[in-house]
Amino acid sequence: MTMMESSLPDAPDLDPGQSAVLIAGCGYVGMRLGVREVTDGRRVVATTRNGKRFSELAALGFEPCAADLDAGPSERLEAAASDADVHYLVPPPGSGEADPRAERFLTSLGEARPRKLVLLSTTGVYGDCAGAWIDETAPLNPQTARARRRCDAETRFRAWAGRHQVPLAVLRVAGIYGPGRLPRARLERGEPVLDPGESPYSNRIHADDLVQVCRAAARSGQDYRVYNVADGSPSNMSDYLFRVADALGLPRPPTLSRSEAEQTLSAGMLSYLNESKRIDNTRLREELGVTLHFPDLDTGLRNAAGRAVPPGGTPQLVVCINRRMDDNKPSCAARGSEALASLLAAEIARRGLAAELREVYCLGRCEHGPNLRITPGGKTYRGVDGEAVEEILKDLAAVCEAQARLR
Numbered sequence: 001m002t003m004m005e006s007s008l009p010d011a012p013d014l015d016p017g018q019s020a021v022l023i024a025g026c027g028y029v030g031m032r033l034g035v036r037e038v039t040d041g042r043r044v045v046a047t048t049r050n051g052k053r054f055s056e057l058a059a060l061g062f063e064p065c066a067a068d069l070d071a072g073p074s075e076r077l078e079a080a081a082s083d084a085d086v087h088y089l090v091p092p093p094g095s096g097e098a099d100p101r102a103e104r105f106l107t108s109l110g111e112a113r114p115r116k117l118v119l120l121s122t123t124g125v126y127g128d129c130a131g132a133w134i135d136e137t138a139p140l141n142p143q144t145a146r147a148r149r150r151c152d153a154e155t156r157f158r159a160w161a162g163r164h165q166v167p168l169a170v171l172r173v174a175g176i177y178g179p180g181r182l183p184r185a186r187l188e189r190g191e192p193v194l195d196p197g198e199s200p201y202s203n204r205i206h207a208d209d210l211v212q213v214c215r216a217a218a219r220s221g222q223d224y225r226v227y228n229v230a231d232g233s234p235s236n237m238s239d240y241l242f243r244v245a246d247a248l249g250l251p252r253p254p255t256l257s258r259s260e261a262e263q264t265l266s267a268g269m270l271s272y273l274n275e276s277k278r279i280d281n282t283r284l285r286e287e288l289g290v291t292l293h294f295p296d297l298d299t300g301l302r303n304a305a306g307r308a309v310p311p312g313g314t315p316q317l318v319v320c321i322n323r324r325m326d327d328n329k330p331s332c333a334a335r336g337s338e339a340l341a342s343l344l345a346a347e348i349a350r351r352g353l354a355a356e357l358r359e360v361y362c363l364g365r366c367e368h369g370p371n372l373r374i375t376p377g378g379k380t381y382r383g384v385d386g387e388a389v390e391e392i393l394k395d396l397a398a399v400c401e402a403q404a405r406l407r
């Protein structure tokens with residue numbers, strides 16, 4: 001066998017019993033969601049409007065799909081959405097009262113009938129509630145154009161799902177934080193916050209708990225259901241920023257009174273300060289059966305401010321070193337996999353890759369050995385010889401780079 005024939009990577013081993021997943025708008029949360037699904041053996045199609053991100057998405061085992069919902073509907077989405085769990089994570093545009101991106105997405109679905117639609121919305125649709133506890137039965141009262149665009153998306157998704165009899169879950173999500181997603185720059189600039197005594201309640205959810213909820217909602221049997229997604233431990237916004245500063249080892253920001261804030265803060269920031277509510281998450285815990293990993297800021301910030309292990313775990317190069325006693329039966333070690341493993345381990349260390357080499361006994365394709373696999377992403381290599389080492393290490397480096405963005 002030539003190297004070109006022998007060591008071409010296979011597609012990840014997919015579980016044919018599982019439906020596919022379409023992630024529309026594969027940014028910070030979508031990447032974390034996709035890694036979880038790929039790790040479970042599901043086919044993940046991920047849309048992005050930025051072609052430069054294709055290699056990053058492919059390194060994680062996703063099938064990248066170009067879709068620019070500002071330009072118009074995308075024909076590619078219909079096939080990807082058929083019988084799939086469809087997560088819509090695309091934010092509305094930055095202006096206007098409606099969400100034309102949501103409309104173009106729904107038009108793009110054409111005749112497709114997703115197994116389930118999951119729409120990410122926001123708790124901002126409830127508007128100001130004067131600090132009251134709010135569950136999903138609270139009336140919508142959007143007070144900013146930003147929140148009205150979210151309400152518009154909910155309305156469009158609900159109408160489309162009803163017309164086409166596709167089950168829909170709407171997730172009203174609080175402020176998302178997580179590794180690499182903390183207000184570090186703002187704290188480093190020393191921007192002031194409202195005096196804690198005058199600061200409104202705000203609510204948050206750790207990105208990895210949001211991923212749990214997305215997956216649970218996709219699997220839920222409910223036809224149409226709204227879920228609030230928050231950790232259930234609201235605090236005031238200033239307290240949040242103080243605690244993030246403490247967790248990052250930065251100075252706490254200075255405070256100012258509400259009247260000072262009204263003269264100095266931007267209209268956008270003031271709009272957040274004018275809304276106060278505490279989000280009740282009983283439904284997601286009791287109906288979806290989700291147990292949050294980060295039910296409060298203390299646990300969440302320990303993860304988000306530390307060097308967190310990315311979803312899918314530390315990247316690994318898995319090498320089969322099985323050696324069979326019966327020479328008539330093929331095995332990877334009999335074809336040189338132990339030496340390959342030593343070489344690859346040394347190269348991982350020499351290149352400083354944030355990855356581990358894991359030796360295993362059989363990857364189930366003995367007649368094609370030596371066999372290797374990269375996780376997450378599940379790219380596999382058969383009949384590997386020395387000439388393939390460079391390509392494998394390049395692929396591993398790409399996975400490390402993509403994973404590093406999720407830390």
Ligand code: FES
Nearest residue numbers: 320332363364366
């Ligand atoms: S012996 Fe290596 S895959 Fe089975």
